[in-house]
Amino acid sequence: MKHFSFFILTLMLLASIVQANSYQSSNNYDLQTQELLNQIQGKRIAILTNPSCIDSSRELLFDVIFKNQNIYNYTLEYALAPEHGIRGDQDAGSLVYDYVDQQTNITVYSLYGIRKQPTVEMLQKVDTIVHCIVDVGTRFFTYIWTMSYAQEAVGDYNFNLTQKAQFKDIFQINNSQRQLSSYFRDIQNSNTKKEINFIVVDRPNVLGGQLIQGCPLEIESGYIGRLFNQNFTIPTRYAMTTGELATLFNEEYLIHKINDLKVIKIPNYNRNSGFPNASLWINPSPNMKTYQTAYVYPGTGVFEQTNVSEGRGTNNPFQIIGAPFVNGTLISQILTYDNTVNQYAQFTPVTFIPTTSKWVNQTCQGVQITVIDSEKYDSVFVGTRVMQVLLQEYPQNMTLTQKGSCQEFGTLNFYNQITNKSITVQDILDSCQPNLKEWKKIREKHLIYN
Numbered sequence: 001m002k003h004f005s006f007f008i009l010t011l012m013l014l015a016s017i018v019q020a021n022s023y024q025s026s027n028n029y030d031l032q033t034q035e036l037l038n039q040i041q042g043k044r045i046a047i048l049t050n051p052s053c054i055d056s057s058r059e060l061l062f063d064v065i066f067k068n069q070n071i072y073n074y075t076l077e078y079a080l081a082p083e084h085g086i087r088g089d090q091d092a093g094s095l096v097y098d099y100v101d102q103q104t105n106i107t108v109y110s111l112y113g114i115r116k117q118p119t120v121e122m123l124q125k126v127d128t129i130v131h132c133i134v135d136v137g138t139r140f141f142t143y144i145w146t147m148s149y150a151q152e153a154v155g156d157y158n159f160n161l162t163q164k165a166q167f168k169d170i171f172q173i174n175n176s177q178r179q180l181s182s183y184f185r186d187i188q189n190s191n192t193k194k195e196i197n198f199i200v201v202d203r204p205n206v207l208g209g210q211l212i213q214g215c216p217l218e219i220e221s222g223y224i225g226r227l228f229n230q231n232f233t234i235p236t237r238y239a240m241t242t243g244e245l246a247t248l249f250n251e252e253y254l255i256h257k258i259n260d261l262k263v264i265k266i267p268n269y270n271r272n273s274g275f276p277n278a279s280l281w282i283n284p285s286p287n288m289k290t291y292q293t294a295y296v297y298p299g300t301g302v303f304e305q306t307n308v309s310e311g312r313g314t315n316n317p318f319q320i321i322g323a324p325f326v327n328g329t330l331i332s333q334i335l336t337y338d339n340t341v342n343q344y345a346q347f348t349p350v351t352f353i354p355t356t357s358k359w360v361n362q363t364c365q366g367v368q369i370t371v372i373d374s375e376k377y378d379s380v381f382v383g384t385r386v387m388q389v390l391l392q393e394y395p396q397n398m399t400l401t402q403k404g405s406c407q408e409f410g411t412l413n414f415y416n417q418i419t420n421k422s423i424t425v426q427d428i429l430d431s432c433q434p435n436l437k438e439w440k441k442i443r444e445k446h447l448i449y450n
């Protein structure tokens with residue numbers, strides 16, 4: 001670890017020489033790539049990535065890794081794909097199947113399908129798994145859970161190796177005549193296998209590293225993001241980089257930790273920095289079109305659990321909320337005069353016709369949320385308040401799933417609270433403060449940037 005920090009320090013020094021305007025410089029990503037290439041020499045690797053992970057020339061890390069195999073003497077055995085695939089070209093909202101990447105002929109194994117984890121057979125082929133995906137900083141976005149599942153598989157695999165190694169010792173003492181059954185051959189071989197290491201090429205959290213919002217998941221609600229079910233507790237907006245989160249998962253939640261988990265830090269990154277360079281924004285998913293989407297998403301994502309459109313099938317998903325039964329002027333007025341939210345956002349009436357998803361081809365009315373100051377925006381508060389206003393105005397027409405809304409919001413009481421007129425949004429958020437306080441202590445231990 002000391003060695004590693006020293007290396008980072010050297011990198012940071014280098015970065016500041018190369019570019020005085022260091023953090024803004026996309027060269028930071030190139031420095032990380034360089035460090036990665038140095039670390040994987042001689043290894044067999046797999047990479048879990050998507051188009052959000054690029055360098056200063058906007059080349060995908062995947063392609064960089066593919067091209068440099070001979071120069072740095074490593075082998076890219078296969079890629080692992082999260083939702084939407086490694087080039088983001090797999091159908092949205094549907095499962096990803098295994099495929100061969102046309103440009104490289106590298107096999108891509110899906111971790112967003114029937115399989116959520118690399119199998120033992122896949123793990124046996126590699127020494128190192130590399131992860132690089134930009135995260136939008138919201139619990140119910142799937143990429144971080146794909147990372148956690150991959151980590152879990154590596155931890156379990158490594159653990160199994162050490163178990164088998166122990167068995168082998170016992171076996172040797174115990175048996176003079178070798179029974180070369182496949183079981184014992186397997187044990188025999190496993191002793192020569194090395195534990196897999198996991199390298200996170202870190203990227204900034206799109207929502208920055210400071211503002212924590214919403215409630216930590218109550219594990220009893222049994223859900224973290226579509227298709228995933230992991231007993232890992234984080235709040236809706238958690239303000240950590242993927243590298244920090246990987247460390248937190250490893251140290252706090254994995255039953256079998258990965259002994260060699262490395263985070264290749266972003267040189268000169270500062271928690272306040274937000275996303276470093278707008279020109280390096282790449283849609284991390286089809287409905288996450290801009291920065292602005294990322295800011296509102298922790299609050300309005302829960303509209304997936306209603307029959308009100310969350311703006312899917314428009315140019316402003318998660319910023320536009322509405323339905324045919326909504327009077328956009330009325331809702332905008334209520335929110336505009338509401339002092340608990342009008343400090344955070346402007347609310348404008350909109351009329352829209354979704355091209356996909358809920359109310360497709362039907363004229364909807366609703367509200368468009370425009371964030372006033374992204375540095376101060378309380379996304380969960382605003383989104384929850386918009387939902388509460390709509391539920392109160394359209395109790396006959398609006399539906400909200402009971403279990404689903406609790407799971408997505410993260411607390412078992414959410415449905416009862418949001419549908420109870422005598423409970424405020426502040427009350428809802430206050431009720432998870434004790435859990436949040438505990439979680440913040442855990443988070444604190446795993447922060448690697450100032």
Ligand SMILES: *[C@@H]1O[C@H](CO)[C@@H](O)[C@H](O)[C@H]1NC(C)=O
Pocket residue numbers: 024025026056057277278279280
């Ligand atoms: C952002 O990155 C682009 C592409 O690498 C670069 O041309 C531009 O100067 C960077 N902007 C800032 C503010 O650093």
Ligand SMILES: *[C@@H]1O[C@H](CO)[C@@H](O)[C@H](O)[C@H]1NC(C)=O
Pocket residue numbers: 041042043073
């Ligand atoms: C390349 O890596 C392999 C596997 O670790 C090793 O056996 C070989 O000596 C390396 N070749 C060079 C030129 O470093």
Ligand SMILES: *[C@@H]1O[C@H](CO)[C@@H](O)[C@H](O)[C@H]1NC(C)=O
Pocket residue numbers: 103104105
């Ligand atoms: C991929 O395989 C096809 C068919 O075997 C071949 O024509 C093509 O050149 C290969 N592409 C790369 C990048 O290796």
Ligand SMILES: *[C@@H]1O[C@H](CO)[C@@H](O)[C@H](O)[C@H]1NC(C)=O
Pocket residue numbers: 119120153154156157160
């Ligand atoms: C580890 O061993 C257990 C028990 O034999 C097995 O069920 C599991 O699939 C193995 N997992 C990995 C990742 O090797």
Ligand SMILES: *[C@@H]1O[C@H](CO)[C@@H](O)[C@H](O)[C@H]1NC(C)=O
Pocket residue numbers: 170173174
């Ligand atoms: C063989 O190993 C087993 C499992 O650890 C142990 O219980 C047993 O006592 C050993 N037998 C001999 C003869 O050492």
Ligand SMILES: *[C@@H]1O[C@H](CO)[C@@H](O)[C@H](O)[C@H]1NC(C)=O
Pocket residue numbers: 219229230231
């Ligand atoms: C999560 O924890 C609950 C209660 O402790 C348990 O019933 C459930 O099986 C766990 N789920 C997973 C995926 O580990």
Ligand SMILES: *[C@@H]1O[C@H](CO)[C@@H](O)[C@H](O)[C@H]1NC(C)=O
Pocket residue numbers: 324325396397
């Ligand atoms: C909303 O509910 C009311 C009362 O049930 C009903 O009359 C009306 O048609 C509904 N509006 C829409 C657009 O579904």
Ligand SMILES: *[C@@H]1O[C@H](CO)[C@@H](O)[C@H](O)[C@H]1NC(C)=O
Pocket residue numbers: 327328329330333
């Ligand atoms: C919508 O709400 C506005 C503001 O309250 C009101 O003036 C208008 O009449 C309403 N429209 C309909 C069709 O009810």
Ligand SMILES: *[C@@H]1O[C@H](CO)[C@@H](O)[C@H](O)[C@H]1NC(C)=O
Pocket residue numbers: 360361
């Ligand atoms: C919506 O409208 C488009 C264009 O008119 C049409 O192609 C599509 O089939 C419609 N979809 C539905 C579900 O009605």
Ligand SMILES: *[C@@H]1O[C@H](CO)[C@@H](O)[C@H](O)[C@H]1NC(C)=O
Pocket residue numbers: 306307325396397398399
């Ligand atoms: C939403 O409301 C409409 C009309 O009020 C109703 O027909 C529809 O079944 C509801 N959708 C869901 C998913 O509950």
Ligand SMILES: *[C@@H]1O[C@H](CO)[C@@H](O)[C@H](O)[C@H]1NC(C)=O
Pocket residue numbers: 416420421422423
């Ligand atoms: C609504 O909340 C109030 C205040 O917490 C509580 O007294 C009341 O029982 C709740 N109503 C329902 C229907 O749960």
